[in-house]
Amino acid sequence: MVKLHGNPLSNCTRRVVCVLHEKQIDFEWVTVDYVRDAHKSSEYIAKHPFGQIPYLEDDGFIVYGNTPSPPPTRAICQYLAAKYAGQGTDLYPAPGDWEGLALLQQGISIEQSNFDPFVSKIFYEKVFKARRNIGSGHADEARVAEYLAGLESKLKAYETILSTQKYLTGDKISLGDLFHLPYATTIETLGLDQVFAKYPAFYSWIKGMQERESWKKANAGVAIDDSGVAYLKQ
Amino acid sequence: MVKLHGNPLSNCTRRVVCVLHEKQIDFEWVTVDYVRDAHKSSEYIAKHPFGQIPYLEDDGFIVYGNTPSPPPTRAICQYLAAKYAGQGTDLYPAPGDWEGLALLQQGISIEQSNFDPFVSKIFYEKVFKARRNIGSGHADEARVAEYLAGLESKLKAYETILSTQKYLTGDKISLGDLFHLPYATTIETLGLDQVFAKYPAFYSWIKGMQERESWKKANAGVAIDDSGVAYLKQ
Numbered sequence: 001m002v003k004l005h006g007n008p009l010s011n012c013t014r015r016v017v018c019v020l021h022e023k024q025i026d027f028e029w030v031t032v033d034y035v036r037d038a039h040k041s042s043e044y045i046a047k048h049p050f051g052q053i054p055y056l057e058d059d060g061f062i063v064y065g066n067t068p069s070p071p072p073t074r075a076i077c078q079y080l081a082a083k084y085a086g087q088g089t090d091l092y093p094a095p096g097d098w099e100g101l102a103l104l105q106q107g108i109s110i111e112q113s114n115f116d117p118f119v120s121k122i123f124y125e126k127v128f129k130a131r132r133n134i135g136s137g138h139a140d141e142a143r144v145a146e147y148l149a150g151l152e153s154k155l156k157a158y159e160t161i162l163s164t165q166k167y168l169t170g171d172k173i174s175l176g177d178l179f180h181l182p183y184a185t186t187i188e189t190l191g192l193d194q195v196f197a198k199y200p201a202f203y204s205w206i207k208g209m210q211e212r213e214s215w216k217k218a219n220a221g222v223a224i225d226d227s228g229v230a231y232l233k234q
Numbered sequence: 235m236v237k238l239h240g241n242p243l244s245n246c247t248r249r250v251v252c253v254l255h256e257k258q259i260d261f262e263w264v265t266v267d268y269v270r271d272a273h274k275s276s277e278y279i280a281k282h283p284f285g286q287i288p289y290l291e292d293d294g295f296i297v298y299g300n301t302p303s304p305p306p307t308r309a310i311c312q313y314l315a316a317k318y319a320g321q322g323t324d325l326y327p328a329p330g331d332w333e334g335l336a337l338l339q340q341g342i343s344i345e346q347s348n349f350d351p352f353v354s355k356i357f358y359e360k361v362f363k364a365r366r367n368i369g370s371g372h373a374d375e376a377r378v379a380e381y382l383a384g385l386e387s388k389l390k391a392y393e394t395i396l397s398t399q400k401y402l403t404g405d406k407i408s409l410g411d412l413f414h415l416p417y418a419t420t421i422e423t424l425g426l427d428q429v430f431a432k433y434p435a436f437y438s439w440i441k442g443m444q445e446r447e448s449w450k451k452a453n454a455g456v457a458i459d460d461s462g463v464a465y466l467k468q
Binding site: 072103161 | 312
């Protein structure tokens with residue numbers, strides 16, 4: 001049985017949940033109360049030495065993601081996509097398809113280098129600081145502006161790519177596409193999606209991604225309030 | 235023929251060169267004059283839409299890495315390790331070895347999440363700003379101190395892992411281990427290796443990595459001056 005030790009409030013956890021649904025893998029939730037730092041307990045750290053969420057257990061075998069930031073949950077999602085190749089959405093190249101493997105890794109790399117470093121830092125400033133009462137609890141707006149400018153410089157390259165093909169690495173969806181979903185959605189709830197809307201091919205692609213059933217399921221039970229803070233619906 | 239379009243001054247390029255030597259892959263250098271922004275030319279961007287170095291060409295097939303920062307060159311190195319599995323150091327799991335794949339990705343993820351985000355930003359402050367004359371050209375020492383503190387919090391977890399096993403994900407070297415080399419070496423040249431030396435298992439591991447022939451070859455022809463700036467030996 002696949003068990004996911006994480007929290008539905010966490011962007012990184014929801015990224016794995018999305019892939020679990022894409023792959024039609026039944027799984028059991030083990031909720032880690034990370035708001036109360038349960039991921040820093042010695043019991044948790046014995047499983048994941050960096051004390052981050054989530055980690056995955058598959059019949060006793062443990063694999064963990066690393067976050068923040070950026071590259072979260074890559075190991076977990078690739079493991080799931082490779083091992084469960086025969087079911088759900090095809091998200092991993094066949095053995096011997098080296099070019100497919102290169103394009104998979106390239107797509108993941110695009111998200112991690114050119115999207116996550118900006119959006120996760122905006123999230124930190126606008127949401128995490130308030131949630132954890134870091135500093136004054138207020139965003140450093142100069143830093144937010146710096147990250148938004150950095151993001152825009154990358155969205156131009158996304159626009160070039162997505163103007164000529166349906167997904168980031170070709171005409172077939174890949175893990176790299178799916179990985180954009182958590183932070184793209186959070187950024188929108190912060191009212192920053194006017195930046196996305198300036199790039200029509202990018203915008204249409206991310207909107208299409210958000211319509212996937214897997215993503216809707218990953219968000220079921222989670223709501224996001226006006227200030228962008230996710231919480232569990234009662 | 236494998237052609238590497240990059241620059242030996244670049245940490246990310248040297249990471250790929252190290253893997254090329256580990257895999258005993260003959261390759262041709264195509265030097266991109268990135269100090270003069272050759273990677274921002276329209277000719278280069280037609281190959282790599284994000285205008286970053288390096289990219290790899292293998293009999294016409296192109297795969298690019300994304301940098302900065304963090305996760306550079308992951309796509310390129312995994313492609314090389316998988317396609318050239320039959321030669322050089324064994325760096326990629328056999329088809330069907332899902333746990334090996336998970337551990338490979340986990341090791342890569344450790345470097346990218348818990349090492350690169352700190353050391354690459356220290357490099358940016360201490361080396362890149364001076365090289366590119368950004369701002370005053372001087373490091374923001376408050377930020378450097380913040381990144382060093384962040385790095386130390388992660389080195390504790392490295393120490394836990396490396397106290398009981400030889401490499402990051404077990405007793406066998408992996409790409410994740412090798413990926414630490416460029417920035418670890420740069421950090422040392424900046425006189426910051428006293429931070430590493432506080433963690434003896436980590437320190438002994440990274441020192442052992444630096445002794446690998448592949449890494450020595452990747453640095454042949456490149457020297458680093460007192461301020462940490464790499465240059466080509468004449």
